[in-house]
Amino acid sequence: LPLLISVDIKAEDEGRIFGGRYATPGEFPWMVIIKWDETIICSGFLISENYVLTAAHCIFLPVHNITGKIGTIDVDHGQNITFESATVNPNFYYYTFYGDIALLKLTQPVTFNENVKKICLAFNSSFYEPNTPVLQMGWGGFLNGSTKYSKILKVTDVGKILETKTCANYPIAYPHGSVCVKNYGNDGVCEGDSGGPLVVKKGNRYTAIGADSFGFYANCTVDNSFAEIFPDLFYHRQWILDVTNGDICKNY
DSSP: OOOSSOOOOOGGGSOOEESSEEOOTTSSTTEEEEEETTEEEEEEEESSSSEEEEOGGGOOSSGGGEEEEESOSBTTSSEEEEEEEEEEOTTOBTTTTBTOOEEEEESSOOOOBTTBOOOEEEOSGGGGOTTOEEEEEEEEOOGGGSSSEEEEEEEEEEEEEOOHHHHTTSTTOOTTTEEEEEOOSSOEEOTTOTTOEEEEEETTEEEEEEEOOBOOBSSSOBOTTSOEEEEBTTTTHHHHHHHHTTOSOEEO
C-alpha cells in the first residue's frame, strides 16, 4: 500500500552529486539544505515563499526535528528555517520509490533577496522533450564516498532526457510518472542529496522538472548501462497545486 505520511530510510541510501563543479554564490538561490537533528540528510528547493519541495523518503517524523538552511552555497552559513508541516505524495510507494516527492510548509514565509529565490516548476510538457540536457545540484560527497557531504554546493550535467518508451525498459521505471535521464559522462548523483531538483535551462531561465530520487551506482561511479529515475513534477502537478493552494511558481 502507498505510504501516506512518512517513511524511515537511512541517510546513506540517499542520492549525492559526484563529479561536477562548485556553484558560485547566488547561482542557484532556490536550493535548501535539509537537516534532521542538525545532520544533513537531503536537499530541497524553494517553489514559493511558503513551500520547499523535496523527496518523500527524506521525511522523518516529528516534523519539528526537520530544519533547513537557505541563501547559501556553504553548509556552515546561511539562514535557518523551520517547518510547520510535511505532506508526502499519497501515491508514493516506498518499495519502488514511485512518486517520491513531498512538500514542506515553512513556519514563516521567506523573504526573497539576491541569494534566496524560488524556482518555477514545469507546467508544460515541452520541458520533457527527449535529448533535452538536464542539470542537478546538491551538497553530496565526493567520488567513492570519501566524505559524507560537500561543504560547498555542487552542480553537474547529469545527462539527457530519454524517450518514454526507452524509460519503460529500465528496472523500477514508471513511464507515465517518472523522468528517465541517461548519463553519458562521468558525473552524476549518488548518496547524500535526495530531494534536489532536476533542472532544465532555457536561455537564462531555470525550470525544475523532477526531484532526485534514486539511480543505479557502484561506489559513486556511473554505470552508463542504466538510467537515473526522477519523479515527473508535471505529472504530479495537480497534487502539488492542491497542497499549496496554487502558491507556486509555474513555467509554461
